[in-house]
Amino acid sequence: VLPLLTLSNGGTDLAAGAQAANAPHLSLVEGLPAWSVTAVTLGAVVAVILAGRFLVRPVFRFIDAAGLREIHTAFALLIVVGIALLMSLVGLSPALGTFLAGVILASTEFRHQLETDIQPFKGLLLGLFFITVGASIDLAGFMAAPLRFLALTFALMAVKAAVLAGLGRAFGLRRRDHWLFTLGLSQAGEFGFVLTTFALQQGVVTDSLAGDLLTVIALSMLLTPLAFIAHDRLARHRGATSEPLSDDEIDERHRVIIVGAGRFGQVVNRLVRSAGINTTLLDHNLKRVQFMRRLGVKTFLGDPTRPDLLRAAGLAEAQVLVIAINNPEGAVKIVEIAKRLNPDIRIVVRAKDRAHTYELLHAGAKHVVRELFDSSLRAGRYVLEDVGLSEYEASRAVRIFDQHDRHTIRELRSLWRHGVPSAENQSYLDRAIELEKDIQSALLTELMSDEAIAREKKAAEIDALTK
Numbered sequence: 001v002l003p004l005l006t007l008s009n010g011g012t013d014l015a016a017g018a019q020a021a022n023a024p025h026l027s028l029v030e031g032l033p034a035w036s037v038t039a040v041t042l043g044a045v046v047a048v049i050l051a052g053r054f055l056v057r058p059v060f061r062f063i064d065a066a067g068l069r070e071i072h073t074a075f076a077l078l079i080v081v082g083i084a085l086l087m088s089l090v091g092l093s094p095a096l097g098t099f100l101a102g103v104i105l106a107s108t109e110f111r112h113q114l115e116t117d118i119q120p121f122k123g124l125l126l127g128l129f130f131i132t133v134g135a136s137i138d139l140a141g142f143m144a145a146p147l148r149f150l151a152l153t154f155a156l157m158a159v160k161a162a163v164l165a166g167l168g169r170a171f172g173l174r175r176r177d178h179w180l181f182t183l184g185l186s187q188a189g190e191f192g193f194v195l196t197t198f199a200l201q202q203g204v205v206t207d208s209l210a211g212d213l214l215t216v217i218a219l220s221m222l223l224t225p226l227a228f229i230a231h232d233r234l235a236r237h238r239g240a241t242s243e244p245l246s247d248d249e250i251d252e253r254h255r256v257i258i259v260g261a262g263r264f265g266q267v268v269n270r271l272v273r274s275a276g277i278n279t280t281l282l283d284h285n286l287k288r289v290q291f292m293r294r295l296g297v298k299t300f301l302g303d304p305t306r307p308d309l310l311r312a313a314g315l316a317e318a319q320v321l322v323i324a325i326n327n328p329e330g331a332v333k334i335v336e337i338a339k340r341l342n343p344d345i346r347i348v349v350r351a352k353d354r355a356h357t358y359e360l361l362h363a364g365a366k367h368v369v370r371e372l373f374d375s376s377l378r379a380g381r382y383v384l385e386d387v388g389l390s391e392y393e394a395s396r397a398v399r400i401f402d403q404h405d406r407h408t409i410r411e412l413r414s415l416w417r418h419g420v421p422s423a424e425n426q427s428y429l430d431r432a433i434e435l436e437k438d439i440q441s442a443l444l445t446e447l448m449s450d451e452a453i454a455r456e457k458k459a460a461e462i463d464a465l466t467k
Helices: 014-022 034-054 058-068 071-090 094-106 111-117 119-135 139-144 144-172 177-182 191-201 209-236 263-274 286-294 309-312 326-342 354-363 375-386 392-415 427-466
Strands: 254-261 279-283 299-301 320-323 346-351 367-371
Touching: 014 279, 034 058, 034 071, 034 144, 034 286, 058 071, 071 111, 071 263, 071 367, 071 375, 094 111, 111 119, 111 309, 119 209, 139 144, 139 209, 144 177, 144 209, 177 209, 177 299, 191 209, 254 263, 279 286, 309 326, 320 326, 326 346, 326 354, 354 367, 354 392, 367 375, 375 392
Parallel strands: 254 279, 254 320, 279 299, 320 346, 346 367
Antiparallel strands: none
16 A cells, blocks of 8 residues: 555546646755655655654644644644645655654544544545545446446455455454445445556556446445445344444433443442432443343443543533443543543543553543452452451451552552553562562551450450459
8 A cells, every 4th residue: 555655646647647747846856866865755754753753742732731622623634734745745645645644643642532523524525535436437338338337346346245254254253243344345445446547557457447447446335335224124124133323312411421331330320329319321332221221221322432422421511430341441542531521520440450550540540440359358358257357357457458559559650651561560560579568567467466455455354353
């Protein structure tokens, strides 16, 4: 893909290329020797990369601090147009510039905000793209031999579908996912236009053959939505699904939002509602949402990692956000989005383990609950009671251990490094070992002091009886 992107005038025909060559245009490499052209081109690419790494992020942070949402979109478009123009000036394709701009924007922490901001442009340009696809069809040629073009199109889609079906089966896709994967990629694809035009420019194919190929590619893309419609109707006929998978329209807002209606989220939701506080419950799993609705619990279907869904749920006005999903990466993503949309919101989030805890705290979570920690403490208390400790002693040991573990989290957080596994962070490991020894000493000291107090109390009672 990248070699084709670097070709300037890759999307025009030979006549248009000749006209463009005769037209006056700006260039930074025109008239330079070959080694200078190479140096300037590489320098431009390196400059774009360095600017994206050290300049774009600070500017986005400044714009975010100013609270000007519209400037986000304007600056992103400026980056895309500017880099595309720069690539044109050094003799490369503007498509390569837009590709580099997309990589730069995707590497910033504001990528989710940008994705939401450009959604209207995405819909507009998508419609323009399909208009272009329809305009590329040679209607006269198609009407002259419609059966021939339809046969070629169905043959192309059938061959691709057979290959994709085998790949999907090999990678473990089943049922609905397998069908969606096969049907979604069975068309020729928009890159076929680039390949066909490039082949025509290089003289690999004739004009008539290129026209036929473009018509077949366009027809395959136009027939793909029909294939999805046929699949949905067949699935409904077989009872494969009873509700659409589109996000629900959230018609209520409360001060507590709970993301995730699994076992963890259900308990939190029941407790909060039992205290008389209404909640907005979200989940992306259709079967789980249907189950909760049968239980009489109003639950909204939608992807909680989408900023627009969180806005619709009232995140900007909410006081508390509970993230109870069993997806470590998704939980971190939701925390980042929530803190950006509502910096004052308090976030209670479920963590998988200690490393995930640090990631969530780094992202801005207020309270992080390790999913198995509290239940493990309760099991440990039962063990202490079963080996002879009193209920008071066991509870006190659990409380001391819990307090020390929280202190350990706070202290080791300063040594934790984002993106570095704990096993490879020697300073983290050394301090963790020291703190583990401290907890053993603290527990033994407390338990021994309890025993001494109990002995003194018993001796005092005996002395009182003997007097």
